[in-house]
Amino acid sequence: MMRRTLATAFLAASFGVLAMPQPAEAQRSGGYTVTGRNLDGTEYTGVAVLDQVGSASFTIVWQVAGAAINGVGMVSGHNFAVVYGAANQPGIGIYNLQPDGRLVGTWTVVGAQGTGSETLTPVATPQAATPPAPAPTTPTR
Template identity: 35%
Template sequence: MRHLLLTTALLGGLATPALAQRAGTYAVEGQGADGSRYEGSVTLAPLGQDTWRVTWRVGSDSAQGIGILIPQGPLLVVGYTMGGETGVAAYAVQADGRLLGTWTQGQGGGIGTEVMTPGGGTGGAPGK
């Protein structure tokens, strides 16, 4: 049990600063459940300890979300709304700062994927 607590504490201590240092704008590239590809930008802004405001801009579309960092992954899990629909995304936080994600949205469901890369991005085909 002590080993599990120590491991959890170490992972938590490493994951939070890594993501905190990467608050800002990310380039995003993804693929919807229907196979359509898109690109744009995402902004991550800290709200508190392990909580984030996430804003996507893809073409003329935008989405707003709130996320929590789960240090044991580390994972960033985000609930969001876009065009009146609710969605959820989960991102594996990589050591190089990239976020590798899987998402679903709306009643039709389906699974999309996306990659966020620190450093910006613009425009692209609509669709998350």
């Protein structure tokens, strides 16, 4: 009975792991919408673009409040860590990769007395345009 319980628990855990997207699936290059809360509690929105440049490394550019913020990141398991520079202050953040592809995390700037929060939501990629059907070789009437 104990073996059956352990086997069932192991299988359930395995299926749970298999159901979670692997980091390469969850973390992808492309566009993201950004929603967040600043260190002072005010909310912000923007966009971000991630570009995979290595097996686990990415560049990231946020566009928030009319400013471009450049950074780099690394995925490890289901975590995505970033470093960036904003107004000559280095910043760091850590996100958790969600099953739906969102990145949910916290961030701060070096020396700050608190953290902000942020969610990056993947922008659906447009469907490839369907090429027009070839012209018929014989006239149709």
